Amino acid sequence: MPAANAPRKFRIRAPCSSANIGPGFDVLGMSLSLYLTLDVSVYQEDATQAFEMTYSGEGATEVPLLPEQNLITKIALYVLSANGISQLPQPLKIHVHNPIPLGRGLGSSGAAVVAGVLLGDALGNLKNSYDRLLDYCLMIERHPDNVAATLLGGFVASYLRELDPEATKGVPESETFLDDVVSKTYPQPPVGIGHYLRLNWSKEIKAVAIVPNFEVATAKARAVLPTTYSRQDVIYNFQRLAVLTTALGKSPPDADLIYNAVQDRIHQPYRKTLIPGLPEILSSITPAKFDGLLGIFLSGAGPTILALATGNFDAIAGAAQKVFKEHGIESWYKVLEVTDGGSTVEEL
Numbered sequence: 001m002p003a004a005n006a007p008r009k010f011r012i013r014a015p016c017s018s019a020n021i022g023p024g025f026d027v028l029g030m031s032l033s034l035y036l037t038l039d040v041s042v043y044q045e046d047a048t049q050a051f052e053m054t055y056s057g058e059g060a061t062e063v064p065l066l067p068e069q070n071l072i073t074k075i076a077l078y079v080l081s082a083n084g085i086s087q088l089p090q091p092l093k094i095h096v097h098n099p100i101p102l103g104r105g106l107g108s109s110g111a112a113v114v115a116g117v118l119l120g121d122a123l124g125n126l127k128n129s130y131d132r133l134l135d136y137c138l139m140i141e142r143h144p145d146n147v148a149a150t151l152l153g154g155f156v157a158s159y160l161r162e163l164d165p166e167a168t169k170g171v172p173e174s175e176t177f178l179d180d181v182v183s184k185t186y187p188q189p190p191v192g193i194g195h196y197l198r199l200n201w202s203k204e205i206k207a208v209a210i211v212p213n214f215e216v217a218t219a220k221a222r223a224v225l226p227t228t229y230s231r232q233d234v235i236y237n238f239q240r241l242a243v244l245t246t247a248l249g250k251s252p253p254d255a256d257l258i259y260n261a262v263q264d265r266i267h268q269p270y271r272k273t274l275i276p277g278l279p280e281i282l283s284s285i286t287p288a289k290f291d292g293l294l295g296i297f298l299s300g301a302g303p304t305i306l307a308l309a310t311g312n313f314d315a316i317a318g319a320a321q322k323v324f325k326e327h328g329i330e331s332w333y334k335v336l337e338v339t340d341g342g343s344t345v346e347e348l
Ligand SMILES: Nc1ncnc2c1ncn2[C@@H]1O[C@H](COP(=O)(O)OP(=O)(O)O)[C@@H](O)[C@H]1O
Pocket: 036, 059, 063, 070, 071, 072, 096, 098, 101, 102, 103, 104, 105, 106, 107, 108, 109, 110, 112, 216, 217, 218, 219, 300, 301
């Protein structure tokens, strides 16, 4: 039994994600086995500092650690404010460990958003359902693919409900939503914004993430996309997307079906301007040349490349790294699993 004055301690884990999976722009996402972790201690009394945040891993030199500046605590403050609580409980200590590289297309911001929403929920003892937590996440990151996969876990398809303009009156744009969070009072988010379905994932399929040493901010990679598309291109993606949602759950996986189903005309062709080597990587690494390869595409908004494969991981990753190197870009790679579960809060 913990002593009467023992701090409440809990741990939040949020997996990274890869969104789009080829043709599923803003629709598909999967959670991958690299976890943002928050170790949280809420003290009853006698802590030397009212608030202390420490941070290790990716972003350690750049991420701000003040509660009104840090993305995770800003989001927790938003969730608390929407529930009538104006500040973080004090004294409070948070250690963040982040192995997810920032701005690389592996959903570091989605993981931070989910972790922040779970932090606010846990600190306020709000006990929201996961469906309701998703509503909070979607007020901040308004494409559902990353946050749905990170929160719920697995291979997830999602869409946003068209919102009644009345229900969103006075709700700021996502970019400005968290500005001045400490001095604002937020309304509760509309109920049921995000809708999702967890799809089957064939366990023998692994995800090889090849991560180049440069960042592409998601906002910048969205800004290069056109505002309208031809009927031909939309149909091209719909056809592949429909097949892909089931093809990735079939065992044994059909390489020819999957390779063709991950082709895309909605986002990758436009993002090649931001990612040197992308066209060569996508066209030269094929199942005909690499046994075990099922599909290869941009992870999220890039610049990470994701290869789905049942084996031959080092050779596949090496071929992509070689192309990056020819463009003067160093890279690293990691073989990841699609996780069964999503984000968790564990009382310690
Ligand atoms: N653990 C974190 N703590 C604080 N901020 C974070 C964290 N992870 C990501 N971010 C913020 O999100 C930005 C990256 O988001 P984004 O451009 O969407 O790329 P990604 O593909 O990694 O999600 C970072 O530059 C940083 O501002």
